[in-house]
Amino acid sequence: MTLYVRYLAWLHATPKPDPRSNRGKKADDQPKVSRIKRMKLGKSLPPMPPNPAPHIVDWLMEMGFIVTTGGAPSPIGMVEIDAWCRRTHIDLPPFESRLLARLSKAYLAESVRAESETAPPPWRAPITRRDIELEEERLRMVLG
Secondary structure, three states, X not given: OHHHHHHHXXXXXXXXXXXXXXXXXXHHHOOOOOHHHHHHHOOOOOOOOOOOOHHHHHHHHHXXXXXXXXXXXXXXXXXXXXXXXXXXXXXXXXHXXXXXXXXXXXXXXXXXXXXXXXXXXXXXXXXXXXXXXHHXXXXXXXXX
């Protein structure tokens, strides 16, 4: 489940070029688009890793993966989880509350790491024969 949340963070991140590069120096001029938005614009949705407990991830999405306090993002804490539980009338057992807090920390850590445009995804779908054929076709179109 942590892998699923980390992959979501990687998809939601807006990659930035290395500030020392020429592109990085001109980055302020470029529109900032998340990886998932770029994929949707290209009409391709990424395959997702297995999610053994989708209800937990749904709850985390409902709460918000992270909170912003004083301008800096922070993981959700027990106060936010408890407030969500009271408002939704869902009584979480302690292990699920701790899991939600850990998933939020993992999301935030991956979000920071994924801001680098060279950050590899934390998960990759197995490559199929069809993927290879599509990539070869793209190369033929580019290279002739």
